[in-house]
Amino acid sequence: MPVSAAASAREILTRLHDVMASRAPAQSKLNSVVNVIGEAMDSEVCSIYLLREGLLELFATRGLDQEAVHVTRLAMGEGLVGTIAANVETLNLAEAAAHPDFAYRPETGEDRFHSFAGVPIIRRERAVGVLAVQHSEPRRYADVEIEALQTVAMVMSELIANAGLIDPTSDPVARPQSTAEARVTGFKLVDGMAAGAAVFHQPRIHIEHTVAEDTEAERHRVYAAFDKMRDQIDRMSSQAEFGVGGEHEEVLETYKMFAYDEGWARRINEAIDSGLTAEAAIERVQQRTRMRMREIDDPLLRDRMHDLEDLSNRLIRIVSGQLSTAAQMGLRQDSILIARNLGPAELLEYDRRRLKGVILEEGSLTAHVTIVARAMGVPMLGRVRDIKQLVAEGDRLLLDSEEESLTIRPSTAMEEAFDAKLLVTQRRRAAFARLRGAEPVTKDGHRMTVMVNAGLRDDVAAIELTGADGIGLFRTEFQFLVSATLPQRERQQRLYRDVLDAAGDKPVVFRTVDIGGDKALPYLDHDENSEEENPAMGWRALRLALDREALMKAQARALLEAGAGRVLNVMFPMVSEPWEFDEALELFEVQRNWLSDRGRKLPTEVRFGVMLEVPALAETLDMILPKLDFLSIGTNDLTQFLFAADRAHPKLALRYDWLSPAILRFIRRVQTQAGAAGVPVAVCGEMGGRPLEAMALLGLGIERLSITPAAVGSIKAMVRSLDRDALMAEMNGWLATPPRSLRPLLTRWAEAHGVELA
Template identity: 80%
Template structure:
């Protein structure tokens, strides 16, 4: 046996190169391959099993009964071979029959063999077969032999894929394990429907050649790719710095450590020494990393392995020349985008005319990309497990996030049902659009104020489209989230002025930047980098007051942008009145500073606060005399009241906005604010749902700030509503709450002809 894994693999690959280049049939090549491997590692048996139509079929063997070829078949998870394929793991046993998953197949004649070793044949992160060796002696195979088998398995994946041996439908490993029409469930993140062809955000890299012609040339290609990758990491480190120390520095330093890790580079060079091309060598080392990741329970170590995985992908893209995301390559047709996760900046790179929907393996309701997608009007389905295994690029997809489903390769019946739902949805949308110039007045003559939430310059167009009364929440953090570096004062000022110009006479309420916690910025130094509960941590106003340099820059930008107009400023996550006082004093100090330099200032400044922290409700008597308006942020308020993180999918559906506890809490705020002549609004998803909005109106809420898409449905509901009757009914419900508050309100709406869509 050769002394090293590289030498062992090289000996086998040298022989395999001639076999792969021959003009014989695929079956003949596999028959030759098992003989070469068995001889090279002095094994009495070598067998190749391939996955075809979901079943592992014995395709070639040396040492087992030839009559078993194409006869012996194992399901995924069945026997030792099935276990290897299902778990994508190696087995190395000195006594095969002692393993709990052992399954005896008498037609193979394997009963006289004791030792067994098998490695998965992997293509595009999934098993497409198994390479196994057996021996009569009771012994485990040496590590160098296992390493050699894994390297050979890489080459086999190329051979069998090129020969189309994996799937009788011809799709091979590039296709999902099923090509039938199927419904795939997920979690609705952004409501909507869309049809298009599947496109991966990170296009898969196809390794065309695995066996090297010139080892020195392959090594030179890897060295050049390492240099280019390291230059990029160094540049990112320089450009991303903000402040001194902090989490982002630690993350980038870890990245840099891996990028310059000689051990990683050495392992790739060893794989090249074994006879692999540069691309195959990187992928071979990456396969080992993935196997280690599956065995790691420590989340910190797992994160570090994910860093190495990301760098491996970066290096592979450089060496293969296949750079860029799908956005940078350009969308050619109506597209449903598929990704493990996305950042807001990455989503904004896509052509909105062709992007019809997004499917995420991960994702959450409060993720940055979800907020941006909602603003863009792009439906998003998240938490879709195994989507990349179930769907291939180019598959037709029908995304219906309203029903929390995506239909892959739809049947005619699926398409017909989807089209019917889409037509009904578009009809409703047209009816809502017709209400653009109709005011939201209840049947008994009460005028409500409907405003929209925004965060991007283009969002302001929703004012004219929906006929909304203004922007009740402009999320200034969007500019920070989609930027690679801290936005300078001039950039911030330009954005705020453009928004005010586009809004005209309609009011715009700017919320100061709400970052930190789960909205971490890579260029922002955050001392408390390991928060267990980021939603309740160092974020929003807490961060702004501590990092007053950031807030001072934003204050100056807002003050100068609003010159000659009224400026509405709202501070997020106020916990106690003194925090509001400190934030207001900071703005006033900046106004004084600018006035002293002759800058033109706003005609008036209206200050407000967001009530998201329940503690603030106990201090309203102190706070109300100091503010002009108060906005209830139902998203955060609800999770704090229930101690339920809405970003956690296990808890996302555990509470209801129509719970008596939430409604009673909000009801307590109405009278004090009204008596103090302070405008009270609800600003969050709760106000954008017709039934929930109806309940809020019944509590006395007269101002809602909601997503643009919700304005039409809320207008329609409002105009069909008798507010006085509802107010009386709500008072009775809160005094003696029913067990099913949602059911009671739905029944009342139906009985009284309220339009709830």
């Protein structure tokens, strides 16, 4: 075996180029290919399987029985070859038969071979075949051998496509066409409704030449493309029309960091050394990145990898001169963009007058593109599976991210219903907007406090837009989630100060960082990011912060310095026992004393509270209430902990009602005990943002809600139409001998008493 992956791959590619350039029949070429690879790698077996009519067919082999060619077929996911293709993964096995997916095919005569290595042949991000080698002696293949196989497989994809060996029925480019109306669902990333024509982003280009004739010339092409790409990114980030100071700026800074990453450039250079053209080298590194992404369970780390995918697409387009995205071609009408995923810079290239919405096959709330789309005000729906198989370019689409739905080729009746809902939504928003200056006072004179939840600097504008009483929950972890490295204290301080400045005389409650568990960060130690069986109940929030004392000290100082001269409200999440609050409080006090000793200006007052999410804390309220300035009930986590039910589980999501006696009695008990101690109680979470559920909370004695900005108008309207004392009297009776759920009783009562629940 040659000593380096580059030398091995270059030798094979040179010989393959000569074979595929010949005028021999396709089958003869493949027979020569397996011999070239086998000889170069000193392999006893080299086999090529190609996807035909949904099955992986043995097309050529060196070392297996020739009678098996065009006879042995494996389904996707069947045997080692089928597993490689189905998962688009590499297998490297010292003993093939020991693998759980091993399937013996006697016609191949492979029983005398023990070791096995196989790599997918990928076209347009899907496997269209498998390249495999085998040896009789049990051994794992060296990294350089696997690297050479992967490089050769990438080139073979283009070679077999040019030779017409990719079955049209298996080609991932092909997709069924339909004129029938359809409706699919997804995951709401950015709220809103939109109508427009389907436009595919199409960032990928066709690579015509994969084998380099002059590696130095290819290297210079890549250097020039890097310079042009970096100039584009610098210019784009400076021209983004968002105003000053938002999380989108940090997103673009992180994106620029990837663009200037020397490690990425080095890997592309190494691929060129193996004999690839500039385009093929970038694609080779991109394929490796995609395969890594499939192995990564952490969604946040996957989101960061998508930035690199975006940059790779951009670099390939520059080096090839094929600027063929929909953004570069221009949108000719109101459009809804469809993509597997997007980078933040790619979204910024679109005409914001024409771009009405975005549909992603992937996507997440913390992805960089989501943060930028929110800043742009573009509705976005994510996790819409197989959308490219259902939609044709130009199809009429109706996007309703509030309903988490997409209507494809709508009928006239569907269009009319959509337009009617959009009109009602616009009118309702207009009516709610008129309540912006109105106070949330019940019909019987009780003044409620309605605040908003936030996590981005831009979210603070919702106070003015909705007329909310302040920010009842500012999630400080968002800054940590969008950063490529741990945010320095100065950056944190700048964010918190900007939020307080924007809020003016309205209060802001900062929740200390809630990371860890299902919000793992790529820059934490590897063992601290290890997969947890129950991440929501794992090493997260205050538990992590107390263990990572330096992290919390930095945040404490940042908050104290940002709050200089004003009232600072600090809330600790996921407190299970009073001693955790005591430790967190002591840490803040140490930092406050440190600043005071150095003559730094301090907040006029620091008010401390906890978020009650863990039911255990309710059993020690008598111990912790005397130390608290306020208490917030986090209904999202509380519900799943109280019922031992994962709220993300599809079979359990609707099973446990927020209006069940268990939740309502629990909240009433906490409210009663805290009220007797003189500690104000707020409810944070989705429960408080739903008019019927919020009405029930008011009936329990809750007077403070912190909700999503979009819900403020409807909650204010409900409050102003409610006789709270009358409802409280009914609630006491209902909860004494409750039914399975109070939802029907509350609904009927609201209708009978004219409570506005729209």
